[in-house]
Amino acid sequence: MRVAKFGGSSVANAAQLKKVANIITSDPSRKFVVVSAPGKRFDEDTKVTDLLISLGKQGEQNKPYQDELKKVIDRFDEMLTELELSKEILKEVEDSLVSIMEGETVFTHKMDALKATGEDTSAKILSQYLSSIGHPASYVHPQEAGIIVSDEPGKAQVLDESYDKLYQLREREGIQVIPGFFGYTLEGELMAFPRGGSDITGSIVAAGVKAELYENFTDVDSVYCVNPTIVDSPKEIFELTYKEMRELSYAGFSVFHDEALIPTIKAKIPVAIKNTNNPNGRGTVISAERSLTDDGPVAGIASDTGFLTIYVSKYLMNREKGFARHLFQILEEEDISFEHAPSGIDDMSVIMREGQLTPGKEEVVLRRIKDELRVDQVSIERDLALIMIVGEGMNRILGVTGKATQAISNATVNIEMVNQGSSEVSMMFGIKKDGMEAAVQSLYKEFFEA
């Protein structure tokens, strides 16, 4: 059994929904379907979720909201017309939206409920359409499915009791269509997931029904091994491990919203990224292990700019028990996340995204480092780019580090920082941002064109 999740562009209009129906019905193992709200039909279009947010904002400001409401209804009306389906649900949707708008509930709850209407209606229309073309399908309300979540509006977390209930869905006949993005608390309150919400629902359902595969249909054929804006037509990645996906998605790769995958990863279910517009393409499969024989040791090269380092040095630093802990505690207390902290004997470079160190925090942090740690020197280096070479087991293959550093040198780019730990699946290079493109191109040549 498979769980297939379709993103916003896959359910943007009737034409796309027909492709989705084709994909689902072409393989009887695709028994569970999770859908997003309809996305953009063309570049300047507005996503249904954004229409619903505009609707909510009108209500928040006590302004008339009939125009906004009509835009939402019109989107669904168009889909139903083109799919030749009954328009009975339009009235239901309208009544439900009005009742949320007029209700006496707090704003965050109201917003969650409004936005959820997008996915909910998608699921209803798709199940109706599947049945209309002779493939019995049922819409399953998330509460009925058993998606039980914590009481945190907009950032709900799934509760463990969900999984047993979800497993029972396996007993049902026909195709089960579940709206993405939201669940219900034990008290029966609707709660939305954070960003990537439909991916989260898909991941939870896949774990719950113990699917053999979680298929994530989007609008790209597969994941590229390097940013295609830096290297022309780069190679596609057909297999990735969960760890590799995480390392890649960290620096410039938007493979996946990685928190979404936690339930699937815990259940060790492979994830396939596929294209709704090219469903027979090989796609990219992400799983716990991959065969390392086909491809080289490097799975991909990620890169991103916008980093800085706080450099501290102090004579005899490495004799001072608790120095690193104290430094990190200062950052934690100032609510600053850092990425890496390569160190010498008497110095340490703490790498973070530039946005972490606002001018106000910069002053406080530098002062605290000087006063509390009594360092000899503290300075900030900006305009850094990080390049991550990612590959499972890479560090057990001789010479990868040498090849990588040589490739960067060949691009006449100086390596400012290197960070590679034992058994790790990535190697990090810190360079000046101006050299990033040249370095990435040279690395691509070394590892993927040699």
Next chain:
Amino acid sequence: MRVAKFGGSSVANAAQLKKVANIITSDPSRKFVVVSAPGKRFDEDTKVTDLLISLGKQGEQNKPYQDELKKVIDRFDEMLTELELSKEILKEVEDSLVSIMEGETVFTHKMDALKATGEDTSAKILSQYLSSIGHPASYVHPQEAGIIVSDEPGKAQVLDESYDKLYQLREREGIQVIPGFFGYTLEGELMAFPRGGSDITGSIVAAGVKAELYENFTDVDSVYCVNPTIVDSPKEIFELTYKEMRELSYAGFSVFHDEALIPTIKAKIPVAIKNTNNPNGRGTVISAERSLTDDGPVAGIASDTGFLTIYVSKYLMNREKGFARHLFQILEEEDISFEHAPSGIDDMSVIMREGQLTPGKEEVVLRRIKDELRVDQVSIERDLALIMIVGEGMNRILGVTGKATQAISNATVNIEMVNQGSSEVSMMFGIKKDGMEAAVQSLYKEFFEA
């Protein structure tokens, strides 16, 4: 004005003391002399300090100590005979030792006082000898010199008020000979410095008198750029910065007892390492800056075995604010010092000396990491060696990282870990200990023979 410090082998016997006197008198700027206690005269010999410790232990166990006392006196007697000096001080030394042994003081204080007799008598004999050959010299008691220290037997720290008093020594006529190793508290109690104690005295005196150079005479010509047991007759290092010295002395290089240098470094006084047996050799000068033009970017290669890493991995680790801080706090609470902590996105390797993780601590630490940090995986990797490539400004010279990694690969040694921070003066490579010699030899070839 210079401060010249002579180590144990330089004052081991009359012949060595004559060399010392020659060195001192050959340059009138050598106005301040600091001496250790007499060291070994031949391989199987016993250092005077060790004779004094044996003496103290006899007393501690209430055993007769006449034999041990005689051995100490005999050493000094022999020197005085050969230097043709009056033996008046022998009686003084003996009386002083007996009075310490019979005194009602606590054991740590007693030990400090006994051991200090070695340096003290060295200084007395040397000043007497210098005067006898026509170079007026005075023995200066540390209390009189102004070496004021904290009340911590065996690990005294110099107090800031020492420096003004020491500066006044500049006014004195002739050569001032000061015993190393000990100072006095404000209350007038004798306190010994920790290991490297005479180096500490020399460093304090150099800072106090604002010397132009602190000469440290020992029994080697200079510092080698790599461990001479791994590479035959390696190149000598003529110039080093304080930072380079620290990085080198960390892994396998016993350049200097680095805490000893703090006063000199703070006062930015250059330090020369010279050989008493070859005083005209170039030696090695350690200072705040070095000329980078003569030598290559790499000053030296240090290496050491006996490291392990604790490897932890956890999905989404880098999103977890405070993870590294918490991990380091566990280590701190279990009294474990670590060296480096290279990290990936979701994993981290904490490198430490094997001795830090006793079997008892290992169990506690692994359990705490599992329980408190809820990691996906924690494991220990042993038998690691670290290699440090050290050179000021190395990371501003293109391709050093590439050359270094390539050299290690050429030795068919796999690089397990790399750690190089921004603006740092070293690059760390973690490898399996079996590959250490081959890797170091290959690096030497690349950076010093190319």
